[in-house]
Amino acid sequence: MIKIVLEANIKFSIMKPDSIASYLFFTLKVKFFTPEYIESEMNKHKFECLSKSKLSEHEFELWQDEVDGRIKFCSHSEYKDLLEKSVSVIRDKEDAPYLALALAIKAAIWSNDPHLKQQSLVKVYTTKELVDKLLKGEF
Numbered sequence: 001m002i003k004i005v006l007e008a009n010i011k012f013s014i015m016k017p018d019s020i021a022s023y024l025f026f027t028l029k030v031k032f033f034t035p036e037y038i039e040s041e042m043n044k045h046k047f048e049c050l051s052k053s054k055l056s057e058h059e060f061e062l063w064q065d066e067v068d069g070r071i072k073f074c075s076h077s078e079y080k081d082l083l084e085k086s087v088s089v090i091r092d093k094e095d096a097p098y099l100a101l102a103l104a105i106k107a108a109i110w111s112n113d114p115h116l117k118q119q120s121l122v123k124v125y126t127t128k129e130l131v132d133k134l135l136k137g138e139f
Contacts, residue, residue: 001029001030001031002028002029002030002031002108002139003030003031003032003033003105003106003107003108004028004030004031004032004033004107004108004109004110004125005032005033005034005098005101005102005105005107005108005109005110006032006033006034006038006071006110007034007095007098007109007110007111007113007116008034008038008041008042009111009112009113010110010111010112010127011034011038011041011042011067011071012042012045012048012049013127014067015042015049015052015053015060015063015064015067016049016052016053016054017053017055017063020127020131021127024127024130024131024134025067025070026070027134028130028134028139029139030139031072032070032071032072033071033072033073033074033101033105033107034071034072034073034074034098034101035073035074035076035079035097035098035101036073036074036075036076037076037097038073039073042064074101074104074105076097078101078104078105079097079100079101079103079104079105080100081104082099082100082101082103082104083096083097083100085100085103085121086099086100086103086121089119089121090115090116090118090119091115091118092113092115092116095111095113095115095116098111098116099116099119099121099122102121102122103121103122107122108122108123108124108125109122109123109124109125110124110125110126110127110130111124111125111126112126112127
């Protein structure tokens with residue numbers, strides 16, 4: 001099975017049920033992973049995500065439970081040995097955990113951040129690329 005690491009901004013997009021990212025998330029036949037610390041990012045931006053989702057707080061929490069149930073949250077210990085390598089190859093050091101995790105579990109990354117595509121260690125798919133692959137029957 002194909003494995004994909006979700007970057008925080010993609011998870012934020014998935015939290016809007018009528019988004020393309022949400023449609024892809026529930027349609028693609030892949031296994032999703034993300035670093036555990038993404039939860040602190042979600043908590044920091046919860047009210048912004050809630051507002052953009054157009055859901056009530058209760059609906060948002062139910063949606064978040066549904067989304068989180070399809071993601072394996074990985075602890076720092078699962079990818080810490082690859083963090084230094086990851087930091088050395090990308091400009092935005094905040095994204096190093098996503099790259100390190102992808103390396104550790106031999107996965108691609110789903111991100112719309114162009115700088116992540118500048119490294120050559122793992123494949124990075126944008127939302128548009130995933131839509132194209134889905135339409136071609138590749139996922």
